Amino acid sequence: MPERHAAEPDAAPRDPATRAEARDAIGEALYGLVTLAVRNGPREISLTAASTLSTLDRTGPRRLTDLAMIQRVTQPSMSVLVTGLEQAGLAERQPDPADRRVVLVAVTEAGAEYIRARRRAGARAFADLIDKLPDDDTATLTAAVPALNRLLELDSDRRAAAAGRPPSPGAAGGGADGEGPGT
Secondary structure (H helix, E strand, C coil), X not given: CCCCCCCCCCCCXXXXXXXXXXXXXXXXXXXXXXXXXXXXXXXXXXXXXXXXXXXXXXXXXEEHHHHHHHHCCCHHHHHHHHHHHHHCXXXXXXXXXXXXXXXXXXXXXXXXXXXXXXXXXXXXXXXXXXCCCCXXXXXHHHHHHHHHHHHHHHHHHHHHHHCCXXXXXXXXXXXXXXXXXXX
């Protein structure tokens, strides 16, 4: 079998320093894209509110305390945020069917549609930029899609473990538990 060289496009870096450099370069590029998405995204609601809606859309109704932990805000701050989402018709509080004393926060159909529209707009903005790339760059990005989706799954698994829940199969569904512009 012929030896692969680092210059080959599909050769994985073998040297730990090269791997670390590649990891850092990829991380910086992805962070720059996240910044671009946030900067160009809609501003009707805060990023934390959009992230909360996205979490509810993907995972279903949640306790206020869970949402506060996921978003890394205090419970009183999350309560104020949820009240605003309720007033906008994007979320609602409902009793937990398993324990009627517990209140869950759920996304409304209007909230789910808002998140879908936000995701479509974000994807469209990137698609417009991708259209300006040469075919070989587009092919490279296409080949990277499974790895990018795996990053979302790994983050979702990490969050599930931190919350004491088992990882969910195929957790990558448009963002990692609501963080970032994929919301």
